[in-house]
Amino acid sequence: MAGAELVVVANRLPVDRDDDGGWRTSPGGLVTALEPVMRHAKGAWVGWGGQPDLDLEPFEFDDTHLVPVSLSAGEIAQYYEGFSNETIWPLYHDVIAVPRYRREWWNAYVAVNTRFADAAVAVAAPGATVWVQDYQLQLVPQLVRERRPDVTIGYFHHIPFPAYGLFSQLPWRRQVLEGLLGADVIGFQRVADAGNFARAVHRQLRYETRARGIRIPRPDGTTRIAIAKAFPISIDTASYVEMARRPEIQKRAREIRAELGNPEKILLGVDRLDYTKGIRHRMKAFGELLREDRLQVEDATLVQVASPSRERVVAYIQLREEIELTVGRINGTYDTMGHTAIRYLHQAFPREEMVALYLAADIMLVTALRDGMNLVAKEYAAARIDNLGVLVLSEFTGASDELTGAIRINPHDIEGLKDAIMQAVEMPRDEQRRRMRKLRKRVQDHDVEAWSRGYLHALAEARQANAQ
Numbered sequence: 001m002a003g004a005e006l007v008v009v010a011n012r013l014p015v016d017r018d019d020d021g022g023w024r025t026s027p028g029g030l031v032t033a034l035e036p037v038m039r040h041a042k043g044a045w046v047g048w049g050g051q052p053d054l055d056l057e058p059f060e061f062d063d064t065h066l067v068p069v070s071l072s073a074g075e076i077a078q079y080y081e082g083f084s085n086e087t088i089w090p091l092y093h094d095v096i097a098v099p100r101y102r103r104e105w106w107n108a109y110v111a112v113n114t115r116f117a118d119a120a121v122a123v124a125a126p127g128a129t130v131w132v133q134d135y136q137l138q139l140v141p142q143l144v145r146e147r148r149p150d151v152t153i154g155y156f157h158h159i160p161f162p163a164y165g166l167f168s169q170l171p172w173r174r175q176v177l178e179g180l181l182g183a184d185v186i187g188f189q190r191v192a193d194a195g196n197f198a199r200a201v202h203r204q205l206r207y208e209t210r211a212r213g214i215r216i217p218r219p220d221g222t223t224r225i226a227i228a229k230a231f232p233i234s235i236d237t238a239s240y241v242e243m244a245r246r247p248e249i250q251k252r253a254r255e256i257r258a259e260l261g262n263p264e265k266i267l268l269g270v271d272r273l274d275y276t277k278g279i280r281h282r283m284k285a286f287g288e289l290l291r292e293d294r295l296q297v298e299d300a301t302l303v304q305v306a307s308p309s310r311e312r313v314v315a316y317i318q319l320r321e322e323i324e325l326t327v328g329r330i331n332g333t334y335d336t337m338g339h340t341a342i343r344y345l346h347q348a349f350p351r352e353e354m355v356a357l358y359l360a361a362d363i364m365l366v367t368a369l370r371d372g373m374n375l376v377a378k379e380y381a382a383a384r385i386d387n388l389g390v391l392v393l394s395e396f397t398g399a400s401d402e403l404t405g406a407i408r409i410n411p412h413d414i415e416g417l418k419d420a421i422m423q424a425v426e427m428p429r430d431e432q433r434r435r436m437r438k439l440r441k442r443v444q445d446h447d448v449e450a451w452s453r454g455y456l457h458a459l460a461e462a463r464q465a466n467a468q
């Protein structure tokens, strides 16, 4: 098929390979977000199949034309683990871990971005829309524009965009900015991210940056406008509500509580095992509350789901060791025969089990040191159809701009975090309801369908403006 009207380009395909070589939809939010749009629009999705050297022909899956991009083991090491996840990821998350700048990783990033761009233009219909996703593919917008001036190009950045003082460390900062500016609309999670991007463009390239757009010179002396703006992503709220209403999931929530020994309060953390998530800060605060006897192990349990992630990258290997040491120390000190302080699960669970956990948890702890959005915070709110439960939310997440019903915290301030946890533990039901209603209203009013509609609308407007 060479006639797709909408081409999504993302590092990963929206499907995972199962053990017998078949494919199943992967559980990510973006996939659910775009499913209806793709179906409607004769859509194609260009992405990597998740394993080395998978040389596959394009195939149809759920009304979407999937175009696999093959990556060798070396490219996975240099483009994905290296440049994407040891250079860009830590740099864009405020250097919580030290970014490494390696020229061979950059070269691999250029080569792989070019491959994605080639695959995208091969499948795009004349005048199509190409929508590029996330930091692994920052060069693709410009590469697509050079090849196909007829298409409209969107880019959405799912992670933070850092302040200029950090971004300017990047040896390839100009190339990255030029790559992104190939898009007609460059979407960010927060207003602050869009501002950081515009400032970087102004400082590096001296282009005129106004609220109405960035003026980019064309080779023929004319100019075009690119829009850099916040479009906070969301979740498929209705599907969480639907799951939370299912009797078997509610039963499972009661079972979880019973299996944990029916503590008075269950605290919950759900994250990819990533150093940006502040898992250690959370455990430190919880451990100190036990030590100071402000909480007792019979009454309060912390369930920490840490799903395996990027397991070959050194910082992730180290983080896992540190967290597992911390869990062992806290549990060794405070557990009794019948109660555990931290129930730690280094596993991924199906969405139904996650909803049961959300329903079982009195307090949701989102303590990220930096996070583009944090969809877990939104999922928790969506699932709490009983309007109970308390969300403790880091102000360093995109979600904190929207979720004003949460108890907002600075995860670096351990005393403040401890007080916030105690405030959540002691919060009267009336106040829980008042806050939860506010949280739920936001995720009901602004779900992922509204997000993709808003983004694609902005893209259509940009297309018209630049055609004039």
Ligand code: G6P
Pocket: 012, 134, 135, 158, 159, 309, 310
């Ligand atoms: C973040 C990024 C995504 C990425 C996901 C999982 O949410 O914004 O682009 O897909 O993490 O990470 P992985 O490296 O497994 O794709």
